[in-house]
Structure formats: structure tokens, C-alpha cells
Amino acid sequence: MTEVNPEPAAAFQELLLGAEELQAYLSELAVLTLTLLGAQVLGCSLMIERPRRTRAEGHSDDRAARMAGPVFADGGPAAEAIATGTSMVVTDAWTERRWHGFPGSCAEEGVRSLAAVPLALEGTARGVLCAFSPRPHLFQPLTLRLVERTAAEASRTLRLALRIDNHLFRARNLQAALESRTVVDIAVGIIMAQNGCSQEAAVEILRSVSNTRNIKIRSVAAGVVAAVSDRVRTHFEE
Structure with missing residues (x-):
């Protein structure tokens, strides 16, 4: 051999x-x-x-x-x-x-x-x-x-x-977490503007929809953002 x-x-x-x-x-x-x-x-x-x-x-x-x-x-x-x-x-x-x-x-x-x-x-x-x-x-x-x-x-x-x-x-998970947090933050801002409510109330609206539909809160937030503008980006460059 x-x-x-x-x-x-x-x-x-x-x-x-x-x-x-x-x-x-x-x-x-x-x-x-x-x-x-x-x-x-x-x-x-x-x-x-x-x-x-x-x-x-x-x-x-x-x-x-x-x-x-x-x-x-x-x-x-x-x-x-x-x-x-x-x-x-x-x-x-x-x-x-x-x-x-x-x-x-x-x-x-x-x-x-x-x-x-x-x-x-x-x-x-x-x-x-x-x-x-x-x-x-x-x-x-x-x-x-x-x-x-x-x-x-x-x-x-x-x-x-x-x-x-x-x-x-770990880097990919961190990037995904940052992007997820950004989408939620943008959605909270949109809900606050549309409903004239506080940040806490906007977050509670997202949670309520998430629980009712049994989907992740990030998916609910992404839907809110997409409904307002498809030009909003949450991508983090490496």
C-alpha cells in the first residue's frame, strides 16, 4: 500500500x-x-x-x-x-x-x-x-x-x-438577530404613527397579532413594514 x-x-x-x-x-x-x-x-x-x-x-x-x-x-x-x-x-x-x-x-x-x-x-x-x-x-x-x-x-x-x-x-446568528430587531423597531414606529399610541402599546399590538395568528413577531413586523413600503431595507453589510 x-x-x-x-x-x-x-x-x-x-x-x-x-x-x-x-x-x-x-x-x-x-x-x-x-x-x-x-x-x-x-x-x-x-x-x-x-x-x-x-x-x-x-x-x-x-x-x-x-x-x-x-x-x-x-x-x-x-x-x-x-x-x-x-x-x-x-x-x-x-x-x-x-x-x-x-x-x-x-x-x-x-x-x-x-x-x-x-x-x-x-x-x-x-x-x-x-x-x-x-x-x-x-x-x-x-x-x-x-x-x-x-x-x-x-x-x-x-x-x-x-x-x-x-x-x-455565531456571526450569521448575530446578523440575523440584528436584522430581526431592526424590522421590529421599524414596525413599532409605523404602528405608533398610525395609531397615535405609545411604544409599549405598539409592541403589545405586535405581540397580540403574533399570538392570535401563531406566527413569530418578526414575521408580523415584516408584514407591517411591507404594507407601508417595499423600499425599507434591514440588511446589514458584513
Whole structure:
């Protein structure tokens, strides 16, 4: 099997510099990992889990995405690798019986052996790298260590990628909150002008309509603003 690139860290870092968002970076990372692991590996997939965030996945190609389905499923080998912090190896998918629902469609895609290696991430983030092969018994100790070393290198840049993604996530939420507050403030001003009432009374009108219609107060406010002028903008430039 081809040995890992002597400078994989540089390759992973180069990918990160050109990444625009986490999902695309994971896919590019899976492609690079496949290249580093050699021709006997059929595909690679990565999966990241974080509390209150949508699961993020990246695959070296569409076939790898299909292969990863049963592997990433609840109670599958990837979930056990994450839970235990230990690499899970399937020596032959045709005879594997440890996990309910596995191998499933994984074997139909040509997978005979695989390695699911946990990623070393930060905080509450958890992840796994999976490598698939059409050969049974491929992931013996030497080959498994190669996958684990590659996962360790990938983890270093993934930790940085997740920090960046978390900062962007918070920034987007803050921007959305500011825009929402601005729409409500404008609507309150419109209601005050139309009804000759106080700010407190205008806010109470918005709340009453929100409760009666069972829709968010921001949506009610946006309707008030739109009814007056479609030229009012509440967009914050970055």
C-alpha cells in the first residue's frame, strides 16, 4: 500500500486555505485522504457531529456517500468508533454480524473491508474518518496505522476548520438577530404613527397579532413594514 505523503499536513492546510465552507472542505478532505491512502482504498468519508448543529459529512465521491450510509447509521461501526474512541475494523463485510443493519447497501457497492477511525476534535465536536476497500482483510495493523496517522493529520486542520465555522455560525446568528430587531423597531414606529399610541402599546399590538395568528413577531413586523413600503431595507453589510 502507498505510504502516506511525507508532508500531509501541508496538503491539508492548503485545502483549508481555499475552503469557503465546512461541507465543501470535508468533501475535499475526503478526496485528499483517498489519494494519500493509496489505490487499494475504494473511497473515504468523514462525518462530524456537534450539539444543536446539523451533522456534516464529506465523501470522496457519490459511491463513497452511498457506502457510508450504513456505516454512519446509528448503532453502526462509525457510531461505535466515536463512542469508544477506538478504531473499528471490518475485515469482511460479507460475514460481518456485529451491527444491526450493517453492511446493508455497503456490501452491494463493493465494500469488503473498512476502517472507521475516530477524529481528535475539540470540545463537544465528535467525528470519524472511514476508509473503504474492495479487498477483504485489507486493514491489518500496518494499514490501519496508516489510516490512523492520516486521521490524526486531518484532525489538526479540522479543529481549525471547526473553529472558523463556529465563528461564522455565531456571526450569521448575530446578523440575523440584528436584522430581526431592526424590522421590529421599524414596525413599532409605523404602528405608533398610525395609531397615535405609545411604544409599549405598539409592541403589545405586535405581540397580540403574533399570538392570535401563531406566527413569530418578526414575521408580523415584516408584514407591517411591507404594507407601508417595499423600499425599507434591514440588511446589514458584513
